[in-house]
Amino acid sequence: MVFTLLLYISLAIFIIGSIYKIYGWFSKKIGISVKNITTSERVTAALGGILKTIFSIKIFTLIKAFIFDVVIQQRILKEDFLRWLMHTLLYGGFMLLLLLHALDDIITEPLFHGYYSTVNPYFFLRNLFALMVIAGLAIALYRRFILKVPRLKTSGMDSYAIIIVAVIIVSGILLEGIKIASYTEFKIMVEDYAEIDDPDELKAVESYWVENFGVVSPNVKGPFNQDILEQGLEVHEANCADCHSASQWAFGGYVTARVISPVALFLDSVNASTILWYIHILACFSGLAYLPFSKMFHIIATPVSLLANAVMEDGKSSPANILTKQVMELDACTRCGTCSLHCSAVMASESLGNEYILPSEKISFLKAMVAGKELNDGELKAIQEGVYLCTNCNRCTVVCPSGINLKELWFNVREHLLQEGYPEPLVLSQFSFIRGLNRDYNAQANGYFKPIKDAQLAVAGNFDAIMDKSKPLYLKDREQGERVRLRIKLQSEGNTYSSCFGCQTCTTICPVVGNYDDPEKRLGLLPHQIMFSLGLGLVDMAAGSKMIWDCLTCYQCQEECPQNVKITDILYDLKNFAVRNLEKTSEKTDSVPQVQV
Amino acid sequence: MKYAFFLGCNIPARVQQYEVSARAVLERFGIELADFRSFNCCGYPMRNTDQKAFLLSSANNLAIAEKENLDMLVLCKCCYGSLKKAESILKENGSLQSEINRILAQNGLIYEGKSRVKHILSVLYHDVGLDAIKSEVTSPYKNINIATHYGCHALRPSKITQFDNPVSPKLFDELVKVTGAKSIDWRKKLECCGAPLMGINDELSIDLTQKKLDNGKKSGAHYLVTACPYCHLQFDTVQKKMLSVGGDEEPLASILYPQLLGLTMGIDKQRLGIGMNQLDISDVTSFLVQE
Numbered sequence: 001m002v003f004t005l006l007l008y009i010s011l012a013i014f015i016i017g018s019i020y021k022i023y024g025w026f027s028k029k030i031g032i033s034v035k036n037i038t039t040s041e042r043v044t045a046a047l048g049g050i051l052k053t054i055f056s057i058k059i060f061t062l063i064k065a066f067i068f069d070v071v072i073q074q075r076i077l078k079e080d081f082l083r084w085l086m087h088t089l090l091y092g093g094f095m096l097l098l099l100l101h102a103l104d105d106i107i108t109e110p111l112f113h114g115y116y117s118t119v120n121p122y123f124f125l126r127n128l129f130a131l132m133v134i135a136g137l138a139i140a141l142y143r144r145f146i147l148k149v150p151r152l153k154t155s156g157m158d159s160y161a162i163i164i165v166a167v168i169i170v171s172g173i174l175l176e177g178i179k180i181a182s183y184t185e186f187k188i189m190v191e192d193y194a195e196i197d198d199p200d201e202l203k204a205v206e207s208y209w210v211e212n213f214g215v216v217s218p219n220v221k222g223p224f225n226q227d228i229l230e231q232g233l234e235v236h237e238a239n240c241a242d243c244h245s246a247s248q249w250a251f252g253g254y255v256t257a258r259v260i261s262p263v264a265l266f267l268d269s270v271n272a273s274t275i276l277w278y279i280h281i282l283a284c285f286s287g288l289a290y291l292p293f294s295k296m297f298h299i300i301a302t303p304v305s306l307l308a309n310a311v312m313e314d315g316k317s318s319p320a321n322i323l324t325k326q327v328m329e330l331d332a333c334t335r336c337g338t339c340s341l342h343c344s345a346v347m348a349s350e351s352l353g354n355e356y357i358l359p360s361e362k363i364s365f366l367k368a369m370v371a372g373k374e375l376n377d378g379e380l381k382a383i384q385e386g387v388y389l390c391t392n393c394n395r396c397t398v399v400c401p402s403g404i405n406l407k408e409l410w411f412n413v414r415e416h417l418l419q420e421g422y423p424e425p426l427v428l429s430q431f432s433f434i435r436g437l438n439r440d441y442n443a444q445a446n447g448y449f450k451p452i453k454d455a456q457l458a459v460a461g462n463f464d465a466i467m468d469k470s471k472p473l474y475l476k477d478r479e480q481g482e483r484v485r486l487r488i489k490l491q492s493e494g495n496t497y498s499s500c501f502g503c504q505t506c507t508t509i510c511p512v513v514g515n516y517d518d519p520e521k522r523l524g525l526l527p528h529q530i531m532f533s534l535g536l537g538l539v540d541m542a543a544g545s546k547m548i549w550d551c552l553t554c555y556q557c558q559e560e561c562p563q564n565v566k567i568t569d570i571l572y573d574l575k576n577f578a579v580r581n582l583e584k585t586s587e588k589t590d591s592v593p594q595v596q597v
Numbered sequence: 598m599k600y601a602f603f604l605g606c607n608i609p610a611r612v613q614q615y616e617v618s619a620r621a622v623l624e625r626f627g628i629e630l631a632d633f634r635s636f637n638c639c640g641y642p643m644r645n646t647d648q649k650a651f652l653l654s655s656a657n658n659l660a661i662a663e664k665e666n667l668d669m670l671v672l673c674k675c676c677y678g679s680l681k682k683a684e685s686i687l688k689e690n691g692s693l694q695s696e697i698n699r700i701l702a703q704n705g706l707i708y709e710g711k712s713r714v715k716h717i718l719s720v721l722y723h724d725v726g727l728d729a730i731k732s733e734v735t736s737p738y739k740n741i742n743i744a745t746h747y748g749c750h751a752l753r754p755s756k757i758t759q760f761d762n763p764v765s766p767k768l769f770d771e772l773v774k775v776t777g778a779k780s781i782d783w784r785k786k787l788e789c790c791g792a793p794l795m796g797i798n799d800e801l802s803i804d805l806t807q808k809k810l811d812n813g814k815k816s817g818a819h820y821l822v823t824a825c826p827y828c829h830l831q832f833d834t835v836q837k838k839m840l841s842v843g844g845d846e847e848p849l850a851s852i853l854y855p856q857l858l859g860l861t862m863g864i865d866k867q868r869l870g871i872g873m874n875q876l877d878i879s880d881v882t883s884f885l886v887q888e
Binding site for chain 1: 606638641646704798799803804842
């Protein structure tokens with residue numbers, strides 16, 4: 001009764017929770033993607049897409065992905081054998097226990113004639129599967145806490161997953177052990193299944209079970225004489241053996257029974273098997289009820305992600321389906337850290353101390369963002385840097401064991417944050433190459449230039465004020481300039497700009513300067529003027545000029561300079577300087593006044 | 598000869614034909630390539646905003662090669678220039694090197710400057726040698742004009758990159774000539790492709806690319822030859838987009854050097870990824886002299 005009630009409650013929570021989560025796949029939004037797609041349109045598009053796939057040649061791709069990616073999990077195998085072994089043991093063992101043991105009256109009984117939980121092979125297999133799960137758990141703990149796999153982070157959710165599985169399995173084995181040793185259980189079995197009336201026979205079979213099967217009896221104790229055991233064997237074979245294999249087959253439970261044998265009578269007297277039974281089923285039911293809200297929901301989301309990404313080609317699916325898929329993919333991420341392990345920008349994360357550069361951490365953030373969590377300024381700036389400081393090497397997407405199309409996700413979120421977040425100076429670096437490369441030349445600019453202009457304004461916003469020709473040139477900032485100079489000196493192997501004698505070779509040879517009829521107007525300061533400004537200690541002026549951001553870094557100026565001024569390197573230093581000085585607390589880009597460039 | 602093969606970020610994601618063709622060609626010259634998944638970004642794009650992130654990224658790669666006791670063979674000229682630059686900064690600045698090493702030590706690495714960084718063109722020119730290449734060229738080109746694009750970050754700053762004479766380089770021209778092709782003289786040979794400003798100042802970037810293309814075409818080039826994924830993407834993907842809005846101009850397509858060379862060595866064009874370029878370069882085979 002209690003069992004049925006708890007089962008239905010937890011099952012109901014599981015079903016409602018799963019529906020809620022899956023509804024979220026179709027209702028939640030992420031990134032810049034089309035804003036006005038309704039949930040019903042997304043459901044229709046998804047169903048259409050699924051049907052179209054099933055009734056096309058792609059069905060074979062889908063079947064192949066199901067076998068290799070979902071069942072065999074070759075993506076994990078390719079990455080790391082130990083990890084694959086761990087995952088296969090855990091999920092294989094747990095799934096088999098679920099089918100054979102937890103759902104025995106629905107699955108095993110109807111399928112296999114003569115099923116009894118106490119008969120082989122079921123009796124033995126249950127223990128074998130449990131052993132698989134325990135071995136998997138041991139590898140999981142080893143990887144996290146002893147091997148300390150790089151960039152595999154352990155959060156509360158990861159600990160929860162390990163603990164709930166461990167409690168289910170360990171309580172199950174303990175329960176079996178206690179039942180094997182329990183005299184009460186023995187008596188019940190004899191009463192229910194055996195037809196023995198003769199007290200001598202009863203004593204004989206009891207002695208036989210105590211001697212051979214780990215039962216601890218208050219009445220009889222070994223060593224027994226051979227006659228009694230022989231008689232016990234006869235009675236056992238006549239009454240018990242058909243429905244109960246030797247307890248040793250349930251090796252986990254049997255070992256437990258032997259270990260607890262000194263206290264078995266006490267445990268029996270306090271009804272320990274009932275207590276453990278409750279622990280066992282409560283752990284199972286709470287695991288089931290909480291599954292949709294935990295990391296374990298990947299059991300459902302990850303196969304969906306693997307299958308969807310196997311058949312959905314880049315740029316060919318409908319926007320509605322891409323949106324739905326991207327929200328779903330967040331649930332498919334298990335934060336296993338594979339992406340971060342292979343992330344090309346990992347050293348930047350190390351250097352800047354920004355974890356959001358690592359893909360697996362970005363995903364955790366996205367989950368929060370999609371759930372509608374408000375982010376503080378610090379978080380928003382960090383995540384913005386994190387999504388933009390990406391070399392677009394696509395390695396994360398290639399290695400993700402859940403098959404998540406991470407690169408597509410980054411593009412989407414990146415554009416969203418650029419349009420609505422803070423000015424991002426990284427836009428003025430070669431990280432933007434891919435944004436330029438992917439730009440649709442035939443489309444209207446669609447806000448393409450806005451983030452660039454915002455960033456330019458942020459790093460050089462007060463340049464015009466500094467350069468106001470109606471005002472005399474103050475050298476008042478020289479003292480500060482000296483300090484800055486010192487810093488620049490540290491970076492560019494010497495303050496070589498002070499050797500500049502103004503021949504203008506750098507400016508003459510610069511292909512950027514040469515591209516314009518009105519270079520001073522377009523670039524602010526020309527290369528030789530920048531060197532001059534630095535000579536005068538006017539670092540802010542030098543660092544405010546647009547020239548430094550329009551530098552190709554082709555090094556022609558530096559190569560040709562007769563005075564060996566490291567012009568290109570100095571421009572790099574000035575860019576670093578401008579970014580360091582940028583007050584990132586500036587207003588969001590929406591309220592930054594637009595300038596015509 | 599065995600090298601640590603450094604691909605960088607662009608090639609595996611967007612210019613796989615450079616990798617496959619380089620592998621096919623280098624294999625023929627007995628050059629063994631060791632792959633390391635632990636290589637990360639060279640740091641090039643970080644240099645604009647954070648010198649230390651750039652140095653640390655470069656140093657991590659250098660230290661990996663050093664640990665394996667291998668020199669690095671680099672395909673990308675921007676990676677090459679960045680790694681060389683980092684090498685030189687760390688050599689001159691001991692305290693910076695110790696600071697970097699403290700961080701690298703967390704991954705069990707140390708950088709002491711023991712491994713050399715080489716670009717694929719240097720390896721072909723200096724280590725393999727023109728004679729050895731020539732002996733593999735079985736069906737050379739005839740009557741084809743090639744405009745060599747040297748690429749800034751290999752050439753300059755010459756004191757650091759040590760690639761070739763920065764004013765009148767000949768290494769790339771010689772490598773082109775050995776295939777039977779004519780390496781034409783053109784004014785903008787040593788200038789930037791425009792890629793470093795793509796995404797930052799698109800208009801300027803495209804202007805510079807256009808000027809190079811115009812000059813190349815005017816000088817009679819059939820193809821541009823590149824040995825850098827950035828330059829190649831600019832002349833291939835970006836040029837294709839430029840053409841899509843720029844009327845009926847004829848393209849001046851870019852071919853990667855290992856593709857150009859590989860065809861004369863009788864390597865199958867599929868293996869050289871000839872069809873993977875955005876602009877069609879299949880016609881290049883019509884210039885081959887058949888055996």
